[in-house]
Amino acid sequence: MIEVKNLTKNYGLKRAVDNISFTVNDGEILGFLGPNGAGKSTTMNILTGYLSSTQGEVKIDGIDILEEPMKAKKKIGYLPEQPPLYLDMTVMGYLNFMYDLKKCKLPRKSHLQEICNLVKITEVSGRLIRNLSKGYRQRVGLAQALVGNPDVLVLDEPTVGLDPKQIIEIRNLIKKLGKRHTLILSSHILSEVQATCDRVIIINNGVLVADDTTSNLSHKMNSDNRFTLRVDAPEKEAFKVISSIPGMVRVDSLGQKEPGSCDFVFETDEDVDVRRELFARMAERNWPILGLRSSELSLEEIFLRLTKDDSVTPMTPQKQVEVKQTVAKILGDNLQPETEQVFESAPAVEQAVSQALEQMAQGPAAPAEAAEGESAESQAPSDGADENDAPEDAGENDGGDR
């Protein structure tokens, strides 16, 4: 239904959207996620023909929005971030205006009435939009997008600024609309996307970082086994008992959250299921387990992981020197030749450190070999004593890392 290919948008020198491609199938609800300023609104503005892309193409139902804008725009209903309402008009007057503007052919009265009923604005239809609350304005904005019954609905942060009750109402409405329309929805409220969308696209700094179904996405990011436990037991003893369970990797005490109990977070080896063992040991000591749940990564956490900035932002030269000194101090003699390089970003440091640690574990003889084998390439530029090559080098490692 919607096809976006290599979409790029520059605002002067700033690149707001960088080479984004995705497709939305018929009847799908697509969530569009990203922190503020990631390029969500820009992408949506391009999709709807409000802005033009610097490069790339957008096709709505096979119609290019730049080549045949009239035909393509007829298929889209758009609710921008700020609903485009004329405050000096009444709700019905405004909807009638949009009806005329969109050159709608449906029977006017029944069509508008139906929309009003759907978004529940019938009782305010005679009032001036100026006098409506934020929630109602948002609904009128939504109603405006629905005029003409377009195949595609593009909603830019439809629930922003609403109270919880309104959010739920709008969310249900969106689900309902998703049955009849292809829907793109942007948000930074992730639970909303989780609740309403089939598929999620995450963009950060104008770059697409993830495109997957909601369940897949949380599944993929959830390879580690983490649990939260609430147990009615003395904290220190319980900590010892839990730690002694085989397969346990890490235990953290969270202290008392509910009177007469204490909370722990623990991580286990991947293939080990410790829950039965845990129960047995707690039962043995007559410590009732009040709660045990796997602390799955919420979409929030996935979102933060994917859009984490330190993997992108280069360090300042001063910081690079600092990090290098710290790494050298920690690793001491085991400092690898390649750690001589300037660290450009956090992953480069991580990689170098983990390599060094691996080799420390393998014993003193191993490093020389490993260094030869693995870092022959990356060493070459540093041999040339050309400092400028080093960051590039780190950049490559960085890329490989992801």
Place this chain on the structure above:
Amino acid sequence: MLAIFKREMSAYFTSPIGYIFLAVYYFFAGLFFYIYVLYVGTTDMTGVFSMLLWVLIFAVPILTMRLLSEDKRQKTDQALLTAPVGLTSIVLGKYFAALLMFTIGEAITVVFALVVAAFQQPDWMVVIGNMLGLFLLGAAMIAIGLFISSLTENQVVAAVGSFALMLMIMLMDLLISVVPWEWLKNVLGAISLSTRYSDFTTGILDISHVLFFISVAVVFNYFTVRVLEKKRWS
């Protein structure tokens, strides 16, 4: 285009702007009519029209200041530009709404002419020439005001900008008299609106003048479309 035209017309009358424009226009027109025609006791209305010219400079920015700047500020342009409507239709819809408002204002001069005719038949060719001249001048000015409105998000900036530009155009003759270079005098003289307008007020109907005013309107409307188009690409 019709949808936008209708909306803008209703917006003039749901906001004070339309009333202010008409009130100002009718008040000054009435004042000048009393001073130059009724008080003196003449059928020659040229004085009224040449004074209305100056009212125009104040009144037209009132009509045009809001048209595109407010859309940009309230982000309603997103609804317009994502609807299946061409930019030209959007601009022309707004332009003709302002033009109709202006025509409603100018229609008062018809009443004046009829009042005069009740006493003594005026020189109808001069009166009609005056009306046509004022209408064409207004049409050109509105296009200029609309263009200025497309450049800013702020109504006040749009109003002051249009006012300054129109005053400049009206004072062009003054400028011409002090410009030392002959060629520049010729160029400015050729684009001066007031010289052409004064021909109308004496009852001369010169087709080239008519075409000139229409051209100004067309060119500035075209510029406005280009400004909107450019916004999409920048």
